[in-house]
Amino acid sequence: MEHVPDAHQDLIAWLRLEQTPGVGNETARRLLARFGLPAQIFAASHAALSELVSPRLAKALLASPPGFQEQIDKTLAWQEQPGNLVLTLADAGYPRSLLEIPDPPLMLYVKGRAALLEAATLAVVGSRNATVQGIRNAEQFSASLSSAGLCISSGLAAGIDAAAHQGALTGPGSTIAVIGTGADIVYPARNRNLAHLIAEGGCIVSEYSLSTPALAPNFPRRNRIISGLAKGVLVVEAAAQSGSLITARMAAEQGREVFAIPGSIHSPLSKGCHQLIRQGAKLVESAQDILEELQFHTKTAISQAQPQASFMEASEAGLLKEISFDPVHMDVLASRTGIDIASLTTELLSLELNGQLEALPGGYYRRLA
Known part of the structure; x- marks a missing residue:
């Protein structure tokens, strides 16, 4: 192995511990x-190591991991770049909140504002197909909570995660992306620009x-880690079999609060x-609900603003009254309103472009605001 400065030893x-085959966190x-x-550990004898692990693993610990020099060179070069940092369990800068969880990571590779790892944080997660x-x-809750000073952690996935990061970047609380x-x-590649923004104004871990x-x-x-860094987890949207429910379960096991939007x-x-709410998660309708539950005090006013309605013709306003937050088929709307299909399609498109409703597959629509 090439000589390296003592500061890096x-x-x-x-x-080396992280890279040794067969050595997991536990x-x-x-x-x-x-x-x-x-x-x-590496100065110990094979006999001493074999008292704790198998002889085969003891042998692996005393050998240099495959491709280790290449990983050393890559890691040291990466850490020399501005804004990059590697933290270990023994470092003073390692986030205290992760020391509280049952399975803290041995090492953290941090890109951006490492100080955010000690900030008061809320995790916001949900469906990729939101x-x-x-x-x-996701974006509005995260923007409001960030404006109040809470940092938002999420997973940089498509859908709810990306929206949460985008909203959080608009406020002083900022955001942490755990990848x-x-x-x-950067994965997925579509979030490359967002990842660059987070690296500049937030933190990637x-x-x-x-x-x-x-790897799946x-x-x-x-x-x-997403939940471990946070005081609680907000689930925005999730199917019955969703990865977001894994995060919520981990949060509960870690003693964190769990919130859900109905x-x-x-x-x-x-x-x-709804499943989480039945199991005891707290139903929330506003960012203020979360701040009060967490007893997070802020002097910043929380915006409860909803998407602003654009000017609508009287007929569109009347049509909107017939559309609820539950899906309704356009044939039903035609029957209720007496509007012919051609005119109805035009008005529905106008309402959709104005952000008042959402078009769903199969000719269904539902109100947004």
């Missing part, structure tokens, strides 16, 4: 509890070593939220 030892913590810092209203709710790849990779690709098992696992009984994306 501790980080290299942590990286095994690593047992080794640390017995031997101390990683350097002391409705228009769900996107608006399931290496910190040098990963427990995975650099160049780790998007890593995304549910990173959810414990929706239409006809919407599949409301079923997960």
Whole structure:
């Protein structure tokens, strides 16, 4: 191995522990509890290590992991770039909130404002295939909470996560994106511009070593960090079998509050939220509900603003009254209003463009505001 400055030796030892095949977080913590810092683990004898792990794993610990020098070079070069930081369990800057959870990550790769890791935080999560209203709710709640000073954590996924980050970036609370790849990779690619904005004004965090690709098992696992950094989790929209429910369950296990926004009984994306509410999650209708429950005091006024209605013709206003927040088919609207299909289609399109309603598959519509 090439010589490296002494200042990097501790980080290299942590990286070696992380990279050793067969060593997961639980095994690593047992080794640390017995031997101390990683350097002391690697200074131990095979016999001493074999008292705690299998002889095969003890042998792996005493050997250099495959491709380790390349990972060292990559990590040290990445950390030298402005705004990049690697934190280990032993570092003073490691977020205290994660030390409280059952399975804290050994290392965190941080890009952006690392100080946000100690900020008062709320996680906002939900469906990747969110409705228009769900996107608006996520963005508006996050903007309001950020304006009050709460940082918003989420997972940089499409849909609710992305909307939450975008809303949070508009306020002083800002946002933390916890990702399931290496910190040098943006996934999904469509969120590349958003990731750059978060790196500049917020913070991107990963427990995975650099160049780790998007692997399916890593995304549910990173959810414990999203909730672990936060005082609570807000689920905006979620199907009955949703990854967001995993985050909510982890939050409850970590002793965090769980909040959920209710929706239409006809919407599949409301079923997960309703399930959480039945299980004891707190139903919320405004950002203020969350701030009061968390007893988060702020002098900043919370905006409860809804999307502003544009000017509508009298006929459109009358039509809107016939559309509820539950889906309704255009044939039913034609029957109720007596408007011919051609005119009805025009008025429905106008209301949709004005942000007053959402067109759903199969000729259904529902009101947004």
